[in-house]
Amino acid sequence: MKIKILFLSLALCLFSVVNGTAQKEKSTEVRVLTYNILHGANTNGNFDLDIIADLIKKTNPDLVALQEVDFKTNRVNKRDILSELAVKTGLTPVFIKAMNYDGGEYGEGLLSRTSFIKTENVSLPHAPQNEPKAAGLATLVTTTGDTIQFIATHFDHLEEGKDRLKQARAIHKLTDKLEYPAVLAGDLNDIPGSPTINLLEENWQASYDKKSAVPTYPSNKPNIKIDYVMFYPKHHWELVETKVIQDSIASDHNAVLSVLKLLKP
Numbered sequence: 304m305k306i307k308i309l310f311l312s313l314a315l316c317l318f319s320v321v322n323g324t325a326q327k328e329k330s331t332e333v334r335v336l337t338y339n340i341l342h343g344a345n346t347n348g349n350f351d352l353d354i355i356a357d358l359i360k361k362t363n364p365d366l367v368a369l370q371e372v373d374f375k376t377n378r379v380n381k382r383d384i385l386s387e388l389a390v391k392t393g394l395t396p397v398f399i400k401a402m403n404y405d406g407g408e409y410g411e412g413l414l415s416r417t418s419f420i421k422t423e424n425v426s427l428p429h430a431p432q433n434e435p436k437a438a439g440l441a442t443l444v445t446t447t448g449d450t451i452q453f454i455a456t457h458f459d460h461l462e463e464g465k466d467r468l469k470q471a472r473a474i475h476k477l478t479d480k481l482e483y484p485a486v487l488a489g490d491l492n493d494i495p496g497s498p499t500i501n502l503l504e505e506n507w508q509a510s511y512d513k514k515s516a517v518p519t520y521p522s523n524k525p526n527i528k529i530d531y532v533m534f535y536p537k538h539h540w541e542l543v544e545t546k547v548i549q550d551s552i553a554s555d556h557n558a559v560l561s562v563l564k565l566l567k568p
């Protein structure tokens with residue numbers, strides 16, 4: 304009997320060691336991609352979603368924020384662009400409507416490697432004559448079992464920038480209701496050092512190199528940075544790497560991939 308008990312104890316110890324090692328080896332990294340996809344039209348005017356899907360798959364993201372997403376508009380022949388990309392990439396989709404457009408809807412798309420616990424469409428402020436904008440706020444559990452939140456958005460593009468600043472203020476206030484470590488990604492249509500980006504960076508840590516920000520637009524000859532990945536709160540995340548992925552055909556924007564490590568409290 305003593306031998307059996309000893310054997311059982313050793314087996315349990317071995318299981319604990321092996322299981323503990325496996326847990327330590329689990330990655331806490333979250334791969335985040337943001338991409339303005341030009342409603343799927345490509346820069347040559349062709350609706351070849353395989354080009355966009357291939358770029359997404361090559362980056363192997365856990366989370367994707369897509370901007371300029373059409374849902375059954377006339378210009379995309381009533382196609383559900385986001386659902387098609389979800390099938391092609393194997394990711395879970397959520398469409399965030401910003402406005403009615405061309406016989407359908409137009410807005411943002413979220414893609415995730417795991418399912419969503421909760422999603423919310425947050426309308427952003429804008430002048431009555433300007434284009435409505437929205438942010439998608441999602442809560443999800445990552446493949447490593449960590450609960451995080453993800454905000455995907457697209458700010459106003461007009462040069463005077465009043466709507467952008469209002470929209471940044473809305474995201475700034477949104478941080479008050481965040482319950483978990485969060486990532487913000489999207490086409491913010493403003494450059495580093497602008498009032499819009501400076502306001503966001505009061506709460507959010509941006510993933511770009513402030514000494515040498517790599518431009519993201521236009522995709523054929525990029526000269527300005529307007530696409531971003533940010534994280535909050537700053538002490539809960541560590542930036543592993545970030546890079547701009549250039550493809551002059553897939554869209555008029557280049558994609559931004561940031562790899563973040565979630566730090567345990």
